[in-house]
Amino acid sequence: MLEGMTTKDSRAAGLARLAALAADETRAACLLALLDGRAWTAGELARHCGVAASTLSEHLGKLVAGGLLAEERQGRHRYVRLADARVAHLVEDLAAQVAPGAAERPRTLRQAGAGSAMARGRTCYDHLAGRLGIALTDALTARGLLRQDTGFALTDAGLRWFGAAGIDLDRRGRRPLARACLDWTERRPHLAGVAGAALCRHALRARWCVRIGSERAVKVTETGERALYDLLGIESEALR
């Protein structure tokens, strides 16, 4: 009984303190916005969340102090981004747990347009998600490059494929090479981890896809359609 108490309490207190950071709607909106992997200024976030700049400043202070956000000051701007991939993973998981309950349907045409652009393809922290992410993951799996039936890992053929495609995989860190990330539009797992990030970086650099608007959505280019078909046999219909 007693022996566990102080330890338990400190663990519980830590968990509660961490959860409290996300337990405010404004801060939650920040975390979700920052899931695009980019750095936002305090002002952008304030406008995005619809609160006063002073309010948001206080929230950023808490999120940074809590280790969820990293900040970088440039002149009179304060840029913040998610602290690391671990935090991004955590936010993703929390968001995924929420999604099943909130089955939303678009109400206006513009909403539908924006929604389906996001559903077609977007970044999820540092990897690709949406139908584009799913199509990549499915294609890798169908070609025996990624194994999903017994867990989630690249195969040896998969390692060779990344090498042949000229996509470097940094295997030094302790971050897993391949990890499943649950998609909230498709409700299916897609490739994250070192390989997912490398694939996304390569896709943007080679202009297989480009960011559209100022949000997380991306659009596959014609170059990209050709490359995806040549390399993985992905039909462009799968991306519409």
Added chain:
Amino acid sequence: MLEGMTTKDSRAAGLARLAALAADETRAACLLALLDGRAWTAGELARHCGVAASTLSEHLGKLVAGGLLAEERQGRHRYVRLADARVAHLVEDLAAQVAPGAAERPRTLRQAGAGSAMARGRTCYDHLAGRLGIALTDALTARGLLRQDTGFALTDAGLRWFGAAGIDLDRRGRRPLARACLDWTERRPHLAGVAGAALCRHALRARWCVRIGSERAVKVTETGERALYDLLGIESEALR
């Protein structure tokens, strides 16, 4: 801008509502306690958390309403447990994110004893953790039954091993066969998912290990030591 707002807001509100459930120290203590995978009565939890029964009753109401807990009423008792493996996974991840900051050391002998029993072996929801969990995971990996270098998945040899050992793997559900769960004493990933649960169930049924006390800790039996050595070449030193 506007088109995303209502959607974003509802997602943010959902996330905030979910996080708020864990943002209270008493509720967090409940979630951590329930990580042992068993069902607790309201009274047990109240004593465990050191709050009045009425207080805990309200907390349980919220956790159940929020979908984190499942309840089962038997007579005048109210049993609660984590709703499902998804929730357990979420709590694990949150706890793991906290751990790095809270490097605690035991202060009394009894604490040290209890702590090291937990560190040797324990259940983590429905699979094995602690040094026992790590030893199993390492042994499976060393024998080529589990692949960790490119993700986290069983190999074909691994599938055969489970079959040969007479451990049934239910491959129908959408729950992954193998998943990494980060250990908070060892700071290393260990086997969770369907395979982890099946292995744990088999270990308890075959009395490779038994629960000690009323907590999550388990102890490897002599039968278990022999079986682990014969099946996976695990030296008993790795479990001390």
Added chain:
DNA sequence: AAGCCGCTTCGATTCCGGTTGAATCCCGGA
């Protein structure tokens, strides 16, 4: 140099939610 703009600090206000004891409900045992 003057002015603008982004951000932060501060104080005041408001409101939400955790806690408790007392009263009540309900089940099981005598």
Added chain:
DNA sequence: TCCGGGATTCAACCGGAATCGAAGCGGCTT
């Protein structure tokens, strides 16, 4: 039928936290 005990409801209290505007600070622009 009556009691004991586990669990819940209720009303009241309290503390903490979110919010905002005003004022101040510091960098960038003209």
